[in-house]
Amino acid sequence: MDIIPPVQRRVSAASAPSIHHDRQRVWKNWAKTVQCTPEYTFFARTADDLSQIVHFARETGRHLRAVATGHSWSAIVATDEILVDITALNRVALDLNDPAAPRVTMECGATVEEVNHVLEAAGYALPCNVVLESVRFGGLIATGSHGSGWNNHTLSDLVHAIEIIDASGTLRRFETGIDSEEVMNAARLHLGMFGLIYRMTLNVQPTWNVHAKDQRIPVQAALEHLPEWVQQNDNLDLFWWPLSSKFWVKSWTRTDAPVTARPRYSKVERARSHIEMLAYQQILELQRNVPRSTPLLSPVTFAFSPSKRDQVLPIVEAIHYRRGIEITRMGCIEVAFKVDPDFANVREAIAMCFDITNRYAAKREYPMNVTLNVRFIHNSTAWLSPAYGEGHTCYIEVLSRAKDAEWQRYSGELGREWLSLRGGMIHWAKEYAQVPGIVAHIKQNMGANIDRFNRIKAELGVDPDHRFVNKTLKPIFT
Numbered sequence: 001m002d003i004i005p006p007v008q009r010r011v012s013a014a015s016a017p018s019i020h021h022d023r024q025r026v027w028k029n030w031a032k033t034v035q036c037t038p039e040y041t042f043f044a045r046t047a048d049d050l051s052q053i054v055h056f057a058r059e060t061g062r063h064l065r066a067v068a069t070g071h072s073w074s075a076i077v078a079t080d081e082i083l084v085d086i087t088a089l090n091r092v093a094l095d096l097n098d099p100a101a102p103r104v105t106m107e108c109g110a111t112v113e114e115v116n117h118v119l120e121a122a123g124y125a126l127p128c129n130v131v132l133e134s135v136r137f138g139g140l141i142a143t144g145s146h147g148s149g150w151n152n153h154t155l156s157d158l159v160h161a162i163e164i165i166d167a168s169g170t171l172r173r174f175e176t177g178i179d180s181e182e183v184m185n186a187a188r189l190h191l192g193m194f195g196l197i198y199r200m201t202l203n204v205q206p207t208w209n210v211h212a213k214d215q216r217i218p219v220q221a222a223l224e225h226l227p228e229w230v231q232q233n234d235n236l237d238l239f240w241w242p243l244s245s246k247f248w249v250k251s252w253t254r255t256d257a258p259v260t261a262r263p264r265y266s267k268v269e270r271a272r273s274h275i276e277m278l279a280y281q282q283i284l285e286l287q288r289n290v291p292r293s294t295p296l297l298s299p300v301t302f303a304f305s306p307s308k309r310d311q312v313l314p315i316v317e318a319i320h321y322r323r324g325i326e327i328t329r330m331g332c333i334e335v336a337f338k339v340d341p342d343f344a345n346v347r348e349a350i351a352m353c354f355d356i357t358n359r360y361a362a363k364r365e366y367p368m369n370v371t372l373n374v375r376f377i378h379n380s381t382a383w384l385s386p387a388y389g390e391g392h393t394c395y396i397e398v399l400s401r402a403k404d405a406e407w408q409r410y411s412g413e414l415g416r417e418w419l420s421l422r423g424g425m426i427h428w429a430k431e432y433a434q435v436p437g438i439v440a441h442i443k444q445n446m447g448a449n450i451d452r453f454n455r456i457k458a459e460l461g462v463d464p465d466h467r468f469v470n471k472t473l474k475p476i477f478t
């Protein structure tokens with residue numbers, strides 16, 4: 001766990017603004033991989049609160065970071081100075097003034113679920129999203145989070161406009177068509193380094209239905225057909241449970257057929273998946289404490305997965321197909337790379353995971369006990385996105401509930417191998433500190449875009465003193 005100790009600092013005596021706050025409150029992320037004790041934790045409710053907090057930080061020479069739901073594994077939230085909880089800023093409004101360009105505006109603390117409610121009620125949807133509905137848009141956009149779909153981009157790429165309180169406490173608006181794409185591509189994914197995001201406006205679409213299939217398919221057959229299946233479907237994900245001979249292949253394509261299920265609105269389905277996740281949690285606990293039970297229990301947890309279904313769903317239901325996944329804390333490492341035309345490097349990345357997992361299993365060690373997930377998107381135009389650049393992108397990740405030391409060793413090894421693939425880049429919100437030489441790797445692989453981002457940021461004067469940069473980002477960006 002990265003623990004940022006509280007520091008004794010000499011600062012000016014400006015008094016804290018009268019916004020609800022705590023002193024020396026311990027903060028931990030969801031995964032409990034990061035902990036810090038900021039001197040001040042402010043609970044902002046308005047844009048003016050955000051501005052006052054930034055003024056206070058400037059007057060007292062402190063640094064600051066925002067926190068949303070804290071679901072990031074890496075230490076990108078952590079600060080020992082000022083933490084700004086933005087979860088009360090959660091208003092959402094749909095803008096249908098221009099029928100050709102429907103948009104939704106959300107404050108930074110709005111959850112995916114809150115935004116989906118507004119969109120669904122009016123018959124609209126975001127074309128892509130993360131699986132979870134509990135996370136907040138400030139965190140999703142700041143980190144360039146992604147969903148799935150061969151022709152989709154990342155959530156940050158949907159940003160039409162973004163409003164940020166910069167280091168002078170001023171509300172700045174960056175908008176497509178008014179600001180250059182050069183600037184927009186820095187503003188729409190800035191890891192919190194432009195300032196405190198107040199609001200974002202994202203492009204949305206009228207909703208549509210998809211034919212969604214979940215199948216268990218032998219590994220060899222799936223790998224053989226992967227390029228055609230990925231390109232024929234709107235969306236195709238692979239999941240592999242350790243030592244299994246099959247993949248769970250999740251796919252969907254647009255259809256005019258009527259909806260056959262709405263699992264998110266079914267009380268029975270919600271209760272069932274909650275109970276399943278609680279049972280799943282117990283099994284994973286057993287695997288964590290008795291790793292040698294993994295070969296026996298992994299087929300059971302695979303059986304628990306919703307990997308055999310054939311339904312017609314509204315797109316929002318297809319995207320958020322798993323409920324209650326936050327119940328069980330686990331580790332996660334994820335890497336993105338550009339897909340070779342024949343998918344050779346995708347097969348290689350999958351083989352790397354199989355090989356390492358099997359090598360450990362031969363020693364009767366099982367640091368990987370949840371799943372390997374492979375997703376495909378198009379790309380991103382944001383300078384700091386791991387999906388930046390021409391060509392389609394594969395995101396490959398492993399989730400596991402192993403003991404910390406074993407997980408760190410295994411995931412460090414796997415991360416190093418994945419990052420050896422041409423153009424391999426980490427997901428900013430996932431775990432990567434355990435990968436040897438990671439800062440040098442990021443600087444080498446993303447150096448030109450980091451320089452570009454830094455230049456745009458300097459020209460805009462949003463944070464000349466790096467007040468929004470924390471200890472994790474400093475070695476990479478300053």
Ligand SMILES: Cc1cc2nc3c(=O)[nH]c(=O)nc-3n(C[C@H](O)[C@H](O)[C@H](O)COP(=O)(O)OP(=O)(O)OC[C@H]3O[C@@H](n4cnc5c(N)ncnc54)[C@H](O)[C@@H]3O)c2cc1C
Nearest residue numbers: 066068069070071072108136138139142145146192197429
């Ligand atoms: C179970 C699980 C499943 C996940 N699935 C996916 C997935 O499918 N795809 C994917 O890409 N990611 C996924 N993630 C990662 C997740 O999307 C990111 O960690 C995201 O940032 C989480 O949002 P949050 O609200 O928890 O943000 P936090 O972790 O609280 O914050 C993330 C970053 O955003 C910054 N930030 C937040 N709000 C603001 C603001 N108002 N102004 C400036 N900076 C701000 C924070 O300082 C921090 O640097 C998953 C995570 C979990 C735990």
